[in-house]
Amino acid sequence: MNNKITIDLDEIRNAPNFSISDIETIRQISLHACTGEKFFNKVNPMYAFCGLYPEIMSSFDNTSKKN
Numbered sequence: 398m399n400n401k402i403t404i405d406l407d408e409i410r411n412a413p414n415f416s417i418s419d420i421e422t423i424r425q426i427s428l429h430a431c432t433g434e435k436f437f438n439k440v441n442p443m444y445a446f447c448g449l450y451p452e453i454m455s456s457f458d459n460t461s462k463k464n
Contacts, residue, residue: 417441
């Protein structure tokens, strides 16, 4: 994971409000907000936590089961 913004900003601008729930897209929207333009109204509120501290986020696999 890096902090390079690869999302299509025009696609985000045209997305319906509160429709984005992809975690990586939300992380990149949060990174892009540091440049001034904000798309937080495009993010589904149930997934808003995904944009917290995008510069230090790490992926975790919590699907493994302990025996």
